[in-house]
Amino acid sequence: MKQLEKSVAEKLLKIKAVKLQPNNPFVWASGWNSPIYCDNRKTLSYPQTRSFIKLELARLILEMYPEVEVIAGVATGAIAQGALVADVLGLPFVYVRPTPKDHGLENMIEGDLRPKQKVVVIEDLISTGGSSLKAVEAIRKDGSEVLGMLAIFTYGFPVAEEKFKAAKVKLTTLCNYDAVLAEALATNYIAADDMEALQEWRKNPSTWKAE
Numbered sequence: 001m002k003q004l005e006k007s008v009a010e011k012l013l014k015i016k017a018v019k020l021q022p023n024n025p026f027v028w029a030s031g032w033n034s035p036i037y038c039d040n041r042k043t044l045s046y047p048q049t050r051s052f053i054k055l056e057l058a059r060l061i062l063e064m065y066p067e068v069e070v071i072a073g074v075a076t077g078a079i080a081q082g083a084l085v086a087d088v089l090g091l092p093f094v095y096v097r098p099t100p101k102d103h104g105l106e107n108m109i110e111g112d113l114r115p116k117q118k119v120v121v122i123e124d125l126i127s128t129g130g131s132s133l134k135a136v137e138a139i140r141k142d143g144s145e146v147l148g149m150l151a152i153f154t155y156g157f158p159v160a161e162e163k164f165k166a167a168k169v170k171l172t173t174l175c176n177y178d179a180v181l182a183e184a185l186a187t188n189y190i191a192a193d194d195m196e197a198l199q200e201w202r203k204n205p206s207t208w209k210a211e
Contacts, residue, residue: 115143129160
């Protein structure tokens with residue numbers, strides 16, 4: 001996995017799907033100051049990167065969950081990623097909305113998911129884990145079994161790890177925050193002096209401020 005994490009980190013940095021600005025932090029929708037911004041939707045615009053990610057997710061699913069029957073994407077970021085993976089595997093695809101649709105059938109799960117089917121969930125990004133696990137809860141409530149979740153990237157927040165453990169969901173990611181920092185340092189994207197601030201941010205992102 002270490003080589004895979006390095007390869008994905010290199011690709012994400014190259015296409016600027018991940019940006020690091022420890023001295024000029026981003027502001028997330030939550031109001032958090034962050035030295036990193038990750039937008040994995042950008043991978044869809046780069047055919048080689050898109051294909052690499054699609055095939056690696058599919059490979060891991062076949063290795064870890066050969067009994068899988070359905071691929072589910074978490075809306076909206078993982079709808080395209082999940083559909084690509086389902087296509088490679090020749091499996092049905094559904095996606096899970098953050099909230100039920102407010103008209104028509106009022107679906108939260110879009111597509112044909114039947115009770116007791118075995119599902120692998122695809123996510124593009126794991127931050128605190130709340131929205132990702134909400135999708136898992138919806139699938140379980142619908143009567144299907146979630147075998148596990150795969151994502152492109154995780155920040156590795158302790159709060160997310162605790163939530164996944166409590167929900168009894170196995171999470172596997174292609175890349176993570178540590179791998180991105182290591183690759184960014186190796187390629188001089190960031191300086192050694194930046195590492196302390198970048199590592200401090202992850203310990204308590206809700207209160208972190210740039211020096």
